[in-house]
Amino acid sequence: MVNVYLDNNATTRVDDEVVQAMLPFFTEQFGNPSSLHSFGNQVGLALKNARKSVQNLLGAEHDSEIVFTSCGTEADSTAIFSALKAQPERKTIITTVVEHPAVLTLCDHLVSEGYTVHKLTVDKRGRLDLKQYADLLGDDVAIVSVMWANNETGTLFPIEEMARMADEAGVMFHTDAVQAVGKVPIDLKNSSIHMLSLSGHKLHAPKGVGVLYLRRGTRFRPLLRGGHQERGRRAGTENAASIVGMGVAADRALMFMEHENTEVKRLRDRLEAGILAAVPHSFVTGDPENRLPNTANIAFEFIEGEAILLLMNKVGIAASSGSACTSGSLEPSHVMRAMDIPYTAAHGTVRFSLSRYTTEEEIDYVIREVPPIVAQLRKLSPYWSGNGPVQDSGKEFAPVYA
């Protein structure tokens, strides 16, 4: 059975070296890093090294700017709640319509608590209008939270420029960089970013560990209070094994950064070109000129994404879709809707996301297998007839009922 995993924006395989480094921390290295004795002390030293590794990957000035959390979502929530608590006189948040639910759902909830949330819109390529952004920056804004790279399309936002604009306006800036870290070079010490979230399992560390980068001097209020862990900024006994894994994963991500942007990118481009050449009425969503090197989001018109995924799964190919059905909601992906992708195409979007483990043979296999799957489903589609969409006037499929 062939198994091709092209869903690395959902989660990644834990690197073998990461697993090896973690193992002792389940057995002999079981101490509590806060303890004075040697059991704890050694674990404490290991956490220190992990912190250095993450600092290095992010280009942070100080290792004390790294706060370990349980996941990316926790880092996002911590950042946004902190900004609101530390500046109670400011009641506005700026974000975008295409954020991950970790930020978007929280912001929607905050609206119900009386905060004002401005969501920056995007154009058909998923790009922001910085003029719209500049006009919104003001004294009432507690925080700007904008993702570095979009998880569905891979489209990159001009984060450094946006952080600079916020800084000049005296506004705190947070970025959800969960998809960007490890794929694009980041140099925080030379940026104006106050806070940044990342998630371990997106870069070959295990699930259950994340990081909040917190620039020294940024006003902060913890989400979890209790012990003195993470200098009191995130109480709770450290997830030592996973943090150690995160450190090794950060070292490895730095090592593979060039590979991501050359070899992985080449394979992604090959996959995309191969599929687009073989499948009519398909197109790339987002901004192809400015995106993550590993992500290709392709819309297959007139068919539905879940059906595509099920048939791909049958031949051993794993990817994900922006269709309503894959999420159990009534609407296709908010990212596709924000880019004004028509419903007939938005439901048929498939995200292929590669990793450093992806091989050329796998890509060629996917290029071979996907076109017949699309053709098979189009044969069933009421919007499709013969070799193209139904076009004779009067015969188009336009259900009015329900």
Next chain:
Amino acid sequence: MWDYSEKVKEHFYNPKNAGAVTDANAIGDVGSLSCGDALRLTLKVDPATDVILDAGFQTFGCGSAIASSSALTEMVKGLTLDDALKISNQDIADYLDGLPPEKMHCSVMGKEALQAAVANYRGEELEDDHEEGALVCKCFAVDEVMVRDTIRANRLSSVEDVTNYTKAGGGCSACHERIEQLLDEELTARGEVFAPAPIKAKSGKKSQIVTLESPKSAVPAEVETPAAPATGKLTNLQRIRRIETVLESIRPTLQRDHGDVELLDVEGKNVYVKLTGACTGCQMASMTLGGIQQRLIEELGEFVKVIPVSAQAHAL
């Protein structure tokens, strides 16, 4: 990924009657592009007898939408239009050995396509009375439109009311926050203030979760075995009779949800049962079993363990 039955997979991977019937005289187009489901059902109806001779479907949709369409065409072939119209969406789901709650609307779409096709054949106008909202309760597949309409029509004011009228919130209770929000909005709209129920960990909520509503008194007195001494042990026969009586009293509740329970065997403290119909594969099955077990323990005055036996395992 969804937990699809083998039957759903079979109808998705190898759909029956795909494509339009060439000389169709009844066409039903339904669906909503925003939801990502649309279906065209084409039927060839014998004008003399009203019998459906052939059926075909074209579907834009997910795995279960395609499977529901395929199942529908298989079910209606050979039926008269009147008989075909008797098919409910639950019948379509049953034919497929059940659908996940989020996917029940696929079977609704199948039923609507059938109604639309028959209306088209008879030259009637079909009124769109169906509106669909986001799913609120995943345990019982109840959507927002249903919850709101029910709150309005019956002037409901508590989560418990909503559960009693729609079942929403009667399972895992994770959707209670959402139901409270909906109540808050609807009550505000009619000029009232939503007051949440008092916080009590051990209030009457248990009976709400286990919707086996008949109280102890529902057990008919004449079935009580008088020979059993109050303190002594029941004979095997007496025990089994009591167990059957309890199951009988629970059965109407299950049947209302298109399910049923059957007693297979009693071995010491183990009571082997088989859940059938809509209970099979239902997310609530374990809760239902827990409820049955609780009732049995109460009735028998001893600990028993209710063990579900799947159809296949039973056949072995």
